[in-house]
Amino acid sequence: xxxxxxxxxxxxxxxxxxxxxxxxxxxxxxxxxxxxxxxxxxxxxxxxxxxxxxxxxxxxxxxxxxxxxxxxxxxxxxxxxxxxxxxxxxxxxxxxxxxxxxxxxxxxxxxxxxxxxxxxxxxxxxxxxxxxxxxxxxxxxxxxxxxxxxxxxxxxxxxxxxxxxxxxxxxxxxxxxxxxxxxxxxxxxxxxxxxxxxxxxxxxxxxxxxxxxxxxxxxxxxxxxxxxxxxxxxxxxxxxxxxxxxxxxxxxxxxxxxxxxxxxxxxxxxxxxx
Amino acid sequence: xxxxxxxxxxxxxxxxxxxxxxxxxxxxxxxxxxxxxxxxxxxxxxxxxxxxxxxxxxxxxxxxxxxxxxxxxxxxxxxxxxxxxxxxxxxxxxxxxxxxxxxxxxxxxxxxxxxxxxxxxxxxxxxxxxxxxxxxxxxxxxxxxxxxxxxxxxxxxxxxxxxxxxxxxxxxxxxxxxxxxxxxxxxxxxxxxxxxxxxxxxxxxxxxxxxxxxxxxxxxxxxxxxxxxxxxxxxxxxxxxxxxxxxxxxxxxxxxxxxxxxxxxxxxxxxxxx
Numbered sequence: 001x002x003x004x005x006x007x008x009x010x011x012x013x014x015x016x017x018x019x020x021x022x023x024x025x026x027x028x029x030x031x032x033x034x035x036x037x038x039x040x041x042x043x044x045x046x047x048x049x050x051x052x053x054x055x056x057x058x059x060x061x062x063x064x065x066x067x068x069x070x071x072x073x074x075x076x077x078x079x080x081x082x083x084x085x086x087x088x089x090x091x092x093x094x095x096x097x098x099x100x101x102x103x104x105x106x107x108x109x110x111x112x113x114x115x116x117x118x119x120x121x122x123x124x125x126x127x128x129x130x131x132x133x134x135x136x137x138x139x140x141x142x143x144x145x146x147x148x149x150x151x152x153x154x155x156x157x158x159x160x161x162x163x164x165x166x167x168x169x170x171x172x173x174x175x176x177x178x179x180x181x182x183x184x185x186x187x188x189x190x191x192x193x194x195x196x197x198x199x200x201x202x203x204x205x206x207x208x209x210x211x212x213x214x215x216x217x218x219x220x221x222x223x224x225x226x227x228x229x230x231x232x233x234x235x236x237x238x239x240x241x242x243x244x245x246x247x248x249x250x251x252x253x254x255x256x257x258x259x260x261x262x263x264x265x266x267x268x269x270x271x272x273x274x
Numbered sequence: 275x276x277x278x279x280x281x282x283x284x285x286x287x288x289x290x291x292x293x294x295x296x297x298x299x300x301x302x303x304x305x306x307x308x309x310x311x312x313x314x315x316x317x318x319x320x321x322x323x324x325x326x327x328x329x330x331x332x333x334x335x336x337x338x339x340x341x342x343x344x345x346x347x348x349x350x351x352x353x354x355x356x357x358x359x360x361x362x363x364x365x366x367x368x369x370x371x372x373x374x375x376x377x378x379x380x381x382x383x384x385x386x387x388x389x390x391x392x393x394x395x396x397x398x399x400x401x402x403x404x405x406x407x408x409x410x411x412x413x414x415x416x417x418x419x420x421x422x423x424x425x426x427x428x429x430x431x432x433x434x435x436x437x438x439x440x441x442x443x444x445x446x447x448x449x450x451x452x453x454x455x456x457x458x459x460x461x462x463x464x465x466x467x468x469x470x471x472x473x474x475x476x477x478x479x480x481x482x483x484x485x486x487x488x489x490x491x492x493x494x495x496x497x498x499x500x501x502x503x504x505x506x507x508x509x510x511x512x513x514x515x516x517x518x519x520x521x522x523x524x525x526x527x528x529x530x531x532x533x534x535x536x537x538x539x540x541x542x543x544x545x546x547x548x
Contacts, residue, residue, distance in 0.1 A: 096400075104388050127373070129410070130411055138424060
């Protein structure tokens, strides 16, 4: 999404070409090496509309047996970095009452994060995906646990409420346990609402072609999120097997991909004619 | 404890010298390289008694303001390897109801393990020290979590009861969550009771020298655990700062070390005279 971000003015071109991969190769150098760094300035192409077709990257369309998802927007996402600090101690020699077990505190917060998402269902998501335990030894009570928190919702106000509950849960667990809970917001993407006329064009195309469909909110970010800032935008989803993506076993049925292309073409024609 | 294990017949000499360090150097080769592999057979020295002096490696003596711990035995220890299996899934695109979050299941078991130890207090210990989350990515619901469980008690029967509760907790969490919980016993050390006459010799020595003392059960394993199988054995503990050991900041007061040596000498004299 770096290129669409530059196109939409979210990032500068200088920032983008200076990005480095794990080997230290910049985005600009990689473009030069394949002759793709052109002379045109970026973002100077006015668009009358933008439509993006994508696999869902989730299991909803497959579970609901639909062929097309009419994407009305993209949910907001916030990532936090949490550090729980206690005291490393020998598991054999330290009585329970003298322990400050950071992993026990982290485990309780994982449970609360799940409860926060369940409290705001059906449109809330919450999970801990990454966790590092220190010193991570089988006979040491963990003294520090660091982990990421991923909260998502289709409403920014609800995300604010979830964030407040996360803070309260940390404060309460800290008081009860004697552990320290530090929470830092690391990344935040606001919710995106696609252009009503473009969404309407996708809906009309899908209905007139007779595909089984539902409205859906994207859980993942897409180029369309940035382009939506500078041009009327919408998206079309098609099912993918098991909701799996970014993985070599990613798979989508040819007939579903054909349906997506069919809707994309008709939506563009619909929009162009309006 | 490899050498004392060979001495007491718990391991063969061949097994011991074949042990490798992280660089692949065997114990036998390391002994040869410093000229320490002698010609005598191991375990052929009958001992009339064995006394071991050690820092506590825990915080109890310091917290109780005692100078000497009369070690009556060593608690039993069991290590388990647990694997919780769910399904990796995109955190943005997978609704809560379709998730099989292995880290949420692991977190709940961490809480139960703590509760099992609290149920059997004051002599029970329980913790998870080591945990690996897979794939361990901030935007993927974890599909697999592996972790160690450390349970300890001064009674083998209570350890059996704690092990049964661990199994029941896994079965219940598995039924409630749709996750798979696999538990394997990895290591088991039975409880050790030191020889009453040797413990009595330590107690008499401590009392006659006038040191502040308590009876204590060792949480960690020691050479004395193995030697206790072939000779009358006891141990003496002295406090260490913050209960910290196996760490560069490990520290003990000179006067406490002197007290320990004093008790060691007197206990040996007491035992020899009896």
